[in-house]
Amino acid sequence: xxxxxxxxxxxxxxxxxxxxxxxxxxxxxxxxxxxxxxxxxxxxxxxxxxxxxxxxxxxxxxxxxxxxxxxxxxxxxxxxxxxxxxxxxxxxxxxxxxxxxxxxxx
Amino acid sequence: xxxxxxxxxxxxxxxxxxxxxxxxxxxxxxxxxxxxxxxxxxxxxxxxxxxxxxxxxxxxxxxxxxxxxxxxxxxxxxxxxxxxxxxxxxxxxxxxxxxxxxxxxxxxxxxxxxxxxxxxxxxxxxxxxxxxxxxxxxxxxxxxxxxxxxxxxxxxxxxxxxxxxxxxxxxxxxxxxxxxxxxxxxxxxxxxxxxxxxxxxxxxxxxxxxxxxxxxxxxxxxxxxxxxxxxxxxxxxxxxxxxxxxxxxxxxxxxxxxxxxxxxxxxx
Numbered sequence: 001x002x003x004x005x006x007x008x009x010x011x012x013x014x015x016x017x018x019x020x021x022x023x024x025x026x027x028x029x030x031x032x033x034x035x036x037x038x039x040x041x042x043x044x045x046x047x048x049x050x051x052x053x054x055x056x057x058x059x060x061x062x063x064x065x066x067x068x069x070x071x072x073x074x075x076x077x078x079x080x081x082x083x084x085x086x087x088x089x090x091x092x093x094x095x096x097x098x099x100x101x102x103x104x105x106x
Numbered sequence: 107x108x109x110x111x112x113x114x115x116x117x118x119x120x121x122x123x124x125x126x127x128x129x130x131x132x133x134x135x136x137x138x139x140x141x142x143x144x145x146x147x148x149x150x151x152x153x154x155x156x157x158x159x160x161x162x163x164x165x166x167x168x169x170x171x172x173x174x175x176x177x178x179x180x181x182x183x184x185x186x187x188x189x190x191x192x193x194x195x196x197x198x199x200x201x202x203x204x205x206x207x208x209x210x211x212x213x214x215x216x217x218x219x220x221x222x223x224x225x226x227x228x229x230x231x232x233x234x235x236x237x238x239x240x241x242x243x244x245x246x247x248x249x250x251x252x253x254x255x256x257x258x259x260x261x262x263x264x265x266x267x268x269x270x271x272x273x274x275x276x277x278x279x280x281x282x283x284x285x286x287x288x289x290x291x292x293x294x295x296x297x298x299x300x301x302x303x304x305x306x307x308x309x310x311x312x313x314x315x316x317x318x319x320x321x322x323x324x325x326x327x328x329x330x331x332x333x334x335x336x337x338x339x340x341x342x343x344x345x346x347x348x349x350x351x352x353x354x355x356x357x358x359x360x361x362x363x364x365x366x367x368x369x370x371x372x373x374x
Binding site: 027029045065070 | 138141143157
């Protein structure tokens with residue numbers, strides 16, 4: 001899959017998951033990579049940037065089998081951004097579908 | 107544990123070598139990945155296999171870094187140079203213009219017209235030793251005013267050498283272009299024309315004397331060479347400043363173009 005195309009939509013995927021509940025980095029990476037082929041470490045810089053931009057916050061939670069994990073939590077701003085991105089994507093998807101269905105030789 | 111440690115330190119080394127930013131954050135993420143996978147039950151070996159070599163992991167961060175158009179320091183340096191070159195260009199250009207139009211002079215004196223002709227003729231002279239006066243009529247035949255020149259008389263012996271302190275009083279004289287003027291000098295009483303040749307001497311602004319013998323119809327002032335010297339020096343000055351201005355300007359343009367292109371790259 002084309003990298004540029006992928007990159008734009010990964011943010012949306014991350015927000016989609018975090019909009020439902022808090023996750024830690026590896027979880028997000030695992031879930032998404034079931035659907036979209038991404039590198040092992042691709043997700044981490046994305047999460048950092050979003051946290052930096054105020055869309056997410058994080059906290060540490062003790063885990064049974066290892067060091068404390070960094071859990072990400074979506075902010076109000078993040079939710080707003082998710083809503084916006086989702087709408088834009090749906091609009092795009094709708095128009096693209098229309099485009100593919102049309103017979104352009106009219 | 108050792109495999110992981112070795113992997114992490116190798117990765118760190120490569121990142122450091124390539125001057126990647128936020129290395130600590132990157133290592134934190136890798137460690138998190140390791141921990142998460144280990145708790146899933148994966149072995150260090152398989153984790154490393156899935157991750158890839160430290161070089162390939164580092165590459166993902168290095169490329170991003172290289173795409174960064176300008177580090178802060180190089181930005182500061184570039185903009186400083188642009189500023190400096192702009193200032194120099196303006197200064198050099200102004201200097202060249204002012205020197206060129208004659209407003210300033212590199213030798214520290216005012217610049218005269220470029221085509222100077224021989225200035226002044228001794229039209230006539232009269233000596234009145236009885237009353238200790240020597241009168242000289244001068245005509246300015248050039249198109250420049252003979253302005254504020256300091257005249258005096260000098261006395262030469264047979265050998266043509268100036269006789270000691272035998273100067274007359276000094277007179278400041280201005281003769282407009284194409285006009286005449288009569289000047290009287292008080293003769294030091296003991297000078298007699300039989301023994302001495304009397305010359306009219308003018309000292310110009312550069313303190314260089316020119317003189318002409320006190321004989322009727324004899325042209326005498328010739329301070330052309332000094333003025334030509336000034337003009338020549340000014341011309342060299344104008345050329346130098348012009349070249350410097352051009353060089354500063356060129357460097358300026360190169361730097362500005364460089365900055366603009368990099369900014370464009372960033373936007374794309």
